[in-house]
Amino acid sequence: MRRRQLVKALPFSIAGGFLGAVTTEAQEQRRALTPDRYDDFAIWLDAARESALELIAISGADDTERFMQFLALWTTAMPEIPEPEWQEIAGANARLDAATVSLGRPFVVTALRFASGCVLPAHCHPGGGGVSLCTNGSLSIRHFDLLEGSADFSETGSVAEVEAVSTTLLRSRQFTEFTPTRANLHELEAGPGGATVVDVIVQWRRAGEFSFLKFQGGPSVTRDSVGRRRSGTWVGMDISRAYASAA
Numbered sequence: 001m002r003r004r005q006l007v008k009a010l011p012f013s014i015a016g017g018f019l020g021a022v023t024t025e026a027q028e029q030r031r032a033l034t035p036d037r038y039d040d041f042a043i044w045l046d047a048a049r050e051s052a053l054e055l056i057a058i059s060g061a062d063d064t065e066r067f068m069q070f071l072a073l074w075t076t077a078m079p080e081i082p083e084p085e086w087q088e089i090a091g092a093n094a095r096l097d098a099a100t101v102s103l104g105r106p107f108v109v110t111a112l113r114f115a116s117g118c119v120l121p122a123h124c125h126p127g128g129g130g131v132s133l134c135t136n137g138s139l140s141i142r143h144f145d146l147l148e149g150s151a152d153f154s155e156t157g158s159v160a161e162v163e164a165v166s167t168t169l170l171r172s173r174q175f176t177e178f179t180p181t182r183a184n185l186h187e188l189e190a191g192p193g194g195a196t197v198v199d200v201i202v203q204w205r206r207a208g209e210f211s212f213l214k215f216q217g218g219p220s221v222t223r224d225s226v227g228r229r230r231s232g233t234w235v236g237m238d239i240s241r242a243y244a245s246a247a
Protein backbone atom coordinates (compact mmCIF):
# COMPACT_ATOMS: atom_id res chain seq x y z
CA MET A 1 0.00 0.00 0.00
CA ARG A 2 2.71 2.41 1.03
CA ARG A 3 4.72 1.58 -2.07
CA ARG A 4 1.69 2.21 -4.24
CA GLN A 5 1.20 5.62 -2.66
CA LEU A 6 4.82 6.52 -3.29
CA VAL A 7 4.61 5.45 -6.92
CA LYS A 8 1.43 7.46 -7.39
CA ALA A 9 3.07 10.51 -5.85
CA LEU A 10 6.13 10.38 -8.07
CA PRO A 11 4.85 12.30 -11.12
CA PHE A 12 3.89 15.18 -8.86
CA SER A 13 7.36 15.19 -7.31
CA ILE A 14 8.91 15.45 -10.73
CA ALA A 15 6.50 18.11 -11.89
CA GLY A 16 7.18 20.35 -8.87
CA GLY A 17 4.80 22.54 -6.92
CA PHE A 18 1.62 23.85 -8.44
CA LEU A 19 1.59 27.64 -8.58
CA GLY A 20 -2.00 28.38 -7.66
CA ALA A 21 -3.58 31.79 -7.25
CA VAL A 22 -2.69 33.79 -4.13
CA THR A 23 -5.91 34.15 -2.21
CA THR A 24 -5.41 34.07 1.55
CA GLU A 25 -5.15 37.22 3.61
CA ALA A 26 -1.78 36.20 5.04
CA GLN A 27 -0.39 35.75 1.54
CA GLU A 28 -1.81 39.12 0.54
CA GLN A 29 0.08 40.73 3.41
CA ARG A 30 3.28 39.04 2.35
CA ARG A 31 2.96 40.28 -1.20
CA ALA A 32 4.53 43.60 -0.17
CA LEU A 33 7.62 41.71 1.00
CA THR A 34 8.26 39.93 -2.27
CA PRO A 35 9.84 41.44 -5.37
CA ASP A 36 8.05 42.33 -8.58
CA ARG A 37 9.78 42.59 -11.97
CA TYR A 38 12.06 45.62 -12.32
CA ASP A 39 13.75 47.28 -15.30
CA ASP A 40 14.97 50.32 -13.38
CA PHE A 41 17.60 49.97 -10.65
CA ALA A 42 16.37 52.99 -8.62
CA ILE A 43 12.83 51.60 -8.50
CA TRP A 44 14.14 48.17 -7.46
CA LEU A 45 16.33 49.78 -4.77
CA ASP A 46 13.44 51.74 -3.25
CA ALA A 47 11.17 48.69 -3.25
CA ALA A 48 13.86 46.39 -1.81
CA ARG A 49 14.76 48.81 0.99
CA GLU A 50 11.12 49.48 1.86
CA SER A 51 10.42 45.77 1.93
CA ALA A 52 13.48 44.98 4.05
CA LEU A 53 12.58 47.68 6.57
CA GLU A 54 9.04 46.32 6.70
CA LEU A 55 10.35 42.82 7.41
CA ILE A 56 12.50 44.26 10.21
CA ALA A 57 9.46 46.07 11.63
CA ILE A 58 7.43 42.85 11.56
CA SER A 59 9.95 40.35 12.86
CA GLY A 60 13.30 42.05 13.41
CA ALA A 61 16.56 41.00 11.80
CA ASP A 62 18.05 38.83 14.55
CA ASP A 63 17.59 35.70 12.47
CA THR A 64 20.52 36.29 10.10
CA GLU A 65 19.79 33.17 8.02
CA ARG A 66 16.22 34.27 7.34
CA PHE A 67 17.23 37.84 6.59
CA MET A 68 19.85 36.74 4.06
CA GLN A 69 17.33 34.38 2.41
CA PHE A 70 15.05 37.37 2.06
CA LEU A 71 17.81 39.53 0.58
CA ALA A 72 18.82 36.76 -1.82
CA LEU A 73 15.28 36.72 -3.17
CA TRP A 74 15.37 40.47 -3.76
CA THR A 75 18.86 40.32 -5.25
CA THR A 76 17.67 37.90 -7.91
CA ALA A 77 15.19 40.59 -9.00
CA MET A 78 17.83 43.33 -9.26
CA PRO A 79 18.01 44.88 -12.75
CA GLU A 80 21.25 46.11 -14.28
CA ILE A 81 23.04 48.64 -12.07
CA PRO A 82 23.78 52.14 -13.44
CA GLU A 83 27.43 52.52 -14.45
CA PRO A 84 29.18 53.36 -11.16
CA GLU A 85 32.36 55.33 -10.51
CA TRP A 86 35.01 52.63 -10.54
CA GLN A 87 38.16 52.94 -8.47
CA GLU A 88 41.15 50.74 -9.09
CA ILE A 89 42.33 48.58 -6.17
CA ALA A 90 46.10 48.82 -6.34
CA GLY A 91 48.12 45.71 -5.61
CA ALA A 92 45.83 43.08 -7.12
CA ASN A 93 47.35 40.43 -9.41
CA ALA A 94 45.41 41.87 -12.38
CA ARG A 95 43.18 44.90 -12.92
CA LEU A 96 40.54 45.06 -10.18
CA ASP A 97 38.07 47.92 -9.69
CA ALA A 98 35.60 48.56 -6.90
CA ALA A 99 32.59 50.86 -6.72
CA THR A 100 29.93 51.93 -4.28
CA VAL A 101 26.58 51.66 -6.02
CA SER A 102 24.38 52.75 -3.13
CA LEU A 103 24.85 53.45 0.57
CA GLY A 104 21.92 53.32 2.97
CA ARG A 105 19.85 51.20 5.30
CA PRO A 106 19.39 48.36 5.82
CA PHE A 107 21.82 47.25 3.11
CA VAL A 108 24.47 48.73 0.86
CA VAL A 109 25.18 47.80 -2.75
CA THR A 110 28.76 47.61 -3.98
CA ALA A 111 30.40 46.21 -7.10
CA LEU A 112 33.69 44.67 -8.18
CA ARG A 113 35.00 44.47 -11.74
CA PHE A 114 37.66 41.85 -12.44
CA ALA A 115 39.99 41.59 -15.40
CA SER A 116 40.56 38.11 -16.78
CA GLY A 117 42.24 35.87 -14.20
CA CYS A 118 42.10 38.45 -11.42
CA VAL A 119 41.96 36.95 -7.95
CA LEU A 120 40.42 38.60 -4.90
CA PRO A 121 42.14 36.66 -2.11
CA ALA A 122 40.27 35.15 0.84
CA HIS A 123 38.85 37.78 3.16
CA CYS A 124 36.21 38.05 5.87
CA HIS A 125 33.17 40.28 6.38
CA PRO A 126 33.08 40.63 10.19
CA GLY A 127 29.53 40.94 11.47
CA GLY A 128 28.23 41.08 7.91
CA GLY A 129 26.09 39.05 5.56
CA GLY A 130 25.98 39.40 1.82
CA VAL A 131 24.69 38.22 -1.51
CA SER A 132 27.21 38.18 -4.37
CA LEU A 133 25.51 38.36 -7.77
CA CYS A 134 27.52 37.89 -10.94
CA THR A 135 26.22 40.40 -13.48
CA ASN A 136 28.74 39.96 -16.26
CA GLY A 137 31.31 37.37 -17.33
CA SER A 138 32.07 34.43 -15.06
CA LEU A 139 34.00 33.68 -11.90
CA SER A 140 34.72 31.06 -9.28
CA ILE A 141 33.80 31.92 -5.71
CA ARG A 142 34.89 29.79 -2.82
CA HIS A 143 33.42 30.22 0.66
CA PHE A 144 35.05 29.23 3.94
CA ASP A 145 34.05 28.86 7.59
CA LEU A 146 36.48 30.11 10.17
CA LEU A 147 37.17 27.18 12.49
CA GLU A 148 36.52 27.52 16.19
CA GLY A 149 39.54 28.60 18.17
CA SER A 150 41.11 30.46 15.23
CA ALA A 151 42.60 33.89 15.77
CA ASP A 152 40.27 36.84 15.21
CA PHE A 153 40.70 38.76 11.94
CA SER A 154 41.86 41.81 13.91
CA GLU A 155 44.96 39.95 15.09
CA THR A 156 47.13 40.76 12.07
CA GLY A 157 50.00 38.30 11.79
CA SER A 158 48.11 35.53 13.58
CA VAL A 159 47.30 32.19 12.02
CA ALA A 160 43.71 31.10 11.40
CA GLU A 161 42.31 27.81 10.15
CA VAL A 162 39.39 27.63 7.73
CA GLU A 163 37.34 24.96 6.03
CA ALA A 164 36.11 25.29 2.44
CA VAL A 165 32.31 25.00 2.50
CA SER A 166 31.44 25.66 -1.14
CA THR A 167 33.01 26.17 -4.53
CA THR A 168 30.74 27.73 -7.11
CA LEU A 169 31.21 28.74 -10.73
CA LEU A 170 28.99 31.74 -11.35
CA ARG A 171 27.82 33.15 -14.64
CA SER A 172 25.61 36.16 -15.21
CA ARG A 173 22.51 36.26 -12.92
CA GLN A 174 23.83 33.57 -10.53
CA PHE A 175 24.72 34.23 -6.92
CA THR A 176 26.07 32.96 -3.61
CA GLU A 177 25.40 34.26 -0.11
CA PHE A 178 26.90 34.24 3.39
CA THR A 179 25.92 35.25 6.92
CA PRO A 180 27.95 36.62 9.87
CA THR A 181 28.51 33.04 11.09
CA ARG A 182 28.29 30.86 7.95
CA ALA A 183 30.58 30.93 4.90
CA ASN A 184 31.72 34.41 6.00
CA LEU A 185 35.10 34.21 4.25
CA HIS A 186 35.39 33.98 0.51
CA GLU A 187 37.83 34.29 -2.37
CA LEU A 188 36.99 35.05 -5.98
CA GLU A 189 38.75 34.36 -9.26
CA ALA A 190 37.53 35.79 -12.54
CA GLY A 191 37.11 33.59 -15.58
CA PRO A 192 38.85 34.14 -18.94
CA GLY A 193 36.50 36.96 -19.97
CA GLY A 194 36.64 38.80 -16.65
CA ALA A 195 33.64 39.35 -14.40
CA THR A 196 31.50 41.90 -12.62
CA VAL A 197 30.00 41.07 -9.22
CA VAL A 198 27.41 43.14 -7.38
CA ASP A 199 27.31 42.65 -3.60
CA VAL A 200 24.29 43.41 -1.41
CA ILE A 201 25.74 43.69 2.09
CA VAL A 202 24.17 43.96 5.56
CA GLN A 203 26.14 44.77 8.70
CA TRP A 204 24.86 43.42 12.00
CA ARG A 205 27.86 44.92 13.81
CA ARG A 206 31.32 46.44 13.29
CA ALA A 207 31.17 47.88 9.77
CA GLY A 208 34.16 48.93 7.73
CA GLU A 209 36.86 46.56 8.96
CA PHE A 210 38.02 43.29 7.53
CA SER A 211 41.19 41.38 6.79
CA PHE A 212 42.61 39.30 4.00
CA LEU A 213 43.79 35.82 4.89
CA LYS A 214 47.00 34.79 3.17
CA PHE A 215 46.99 31.05 2.70
CA GLN A 216 50.06 29.02 3.47
CA GLY A 217 51.42 26.46 1.04
CA GLY A 218 50.90 28.17 -2.29
CA PRO A 219 47.97 29.50 -4.30
CA SER A 220 44.64 28.19 -3.13
CA VAL A 221 42.41 29.01 -6.03
CA THR A 222 42.71 25.79 -7.96
CA ARG A 223 43.05 23.45 -4.99
CA ASP A 224 40.29 23.78 -2.48
CA SER A 225 37.63 21.15 -2.59
CA VAL A 226 34.70 21.33 -0.19
CA GLY A 227 35.72 20.14 3.28
CA ARG A 228 39.37 20.91 2.79
CA ARG A 229 41.02 22.69 5.70
CA ARG A 230 43.71 25.30 5.23
CA SER A 231 45.78 27.57 7.41
CA GLY A 232 46.38 31.20 6.65
CA THR A 233 47.73 34.35 8.20
CA TRP A 234 45.64 37.44 8.72
CA VAL A 235 47.44 40.20 6.80
CA GLY A 236 45.09 43.18 7.18
CA MET A 237 43.41 45.18 4.42
CA ASP A 238 46.31 45.54 1.97
CA ILE A 239 45.49 43.22 -0.92
CA SER A 240 49.08 43.10 -2.14
CA ARG A 241 50.08 41.25 1.04
CA ALA A 242 47.38 38.61 0.59
CA TYR A 243 48.64 36.64 -2.40
CA ALA A 244 50.11 33.31 -1.43
CA SER A 245 53.49 32.51 -2.89
CA ALA A 246 54.07 29.18 -4.54
CA ALA A 247 55.10 26.40 -2.18
Ligand SMILES: [Fe+2]
Pocket residue numbers: 123125186
Ligand atom coordinates in the same frame (compact mmCIF):
# COMPACT_ATOMS: atom_id res chain seq x y z
FE1 LIG B 1 33.86 39.88 0.01
